[in-house]
Amino acid sequence: MSNRRRTTTDPLDEPRRGPRRDRRGRGFRGPVALPGPLSPDGVPGAWDRRARFDTAVIGAVARLRPRYADALDALDVAVEDVPVLPRRWPDEVPLGIVDPHPRRPRVVLFRWPLQHRAPDRAELDELVLTVLVDQLATLWQTDADEIDPRS
Structure with missing residues (x-):
C-alpha cells in the first residue's frame, strides 16, 4: 500500500471530457437511453420527418384559421405519403389534391414530394402553406392571393 497522496492534477481524478457514449455516430447506448426510474419510456429521440411535416401542416392551418375559421371547420385537411398515380403519368408529381x-x-397534402422539394424546416413550412393555399383557392374557386395571409 502506498502513502502517496493524490493531487488535483492527477489525470485519474479529472472528469472525462468530450462525447462518451456516441462513438461512431450510432447514438446513445446503455443505461442513458434505456427506460429507468427517471425516464420510464426511455429517452425520446429526435423528431422524425413525419412528425415535423405534421407540425408544418398544423402550423399552416393555424395561420389561416383567424381569417377562415368557419370555412376551415367545414373541410378536412389530410396528409398522405405519396399520391397514387397511373403507370405512365405525364406531368410532375402533384403536391396536393382537392x-x-x-x-x-x-x-x-403529399408528404414525400413536399419534403423532397424543401431543403430545410423553414422552407418546408412555407411550401406547405403555399400548397395549402393553392388547394383551398381551387376548392373555393377564388384567387390564391386573396387567401394567402402573407400578402
Whole structure:
C-alpha cells in the first residue's frame, strides 16, 4: 500500500471530457437511453420527418384559421405519403389534391414530394402553406392571393 497522496492534477481524478457514449455516430447506448426510474419510456429521440411535416401542416392551418375559421371547420385537411398515380403519368408529381365532396370536402397534402422539394424546416413550412393555399383557392374557386395571409 502506498502513502502517496493524490493531487488535483492527477489525470485519474479529472472528469472525462468530450462525447462518451456516441462513438461512431450510432447514438446513445446503455443505461442513458434505456427506460429507468427517471425516464420510464426511455429517452425520446429526435423528431422524425413525419412528425415535423405534421407540425408544418398544423402550423399552416393555424395561420389561416383567424381569417377562415368557419370555412376551415367545414373541410378536412389530410396528409398522405405519396399520391397514387397511373403507370405512365405525364406531368410532375402533384403536391396536393382537392376532393370536392358535397358534404365534407377534403384537401390532401403529399408528404414525400413536399419534403423532397424543401431543403430545410423553414422552407418546408412555407411550401406547405403555399400548397395549402393553392388547394383551398381551387376548392373555393377564388384567387390564391386573396387567401394567402402573407400578402
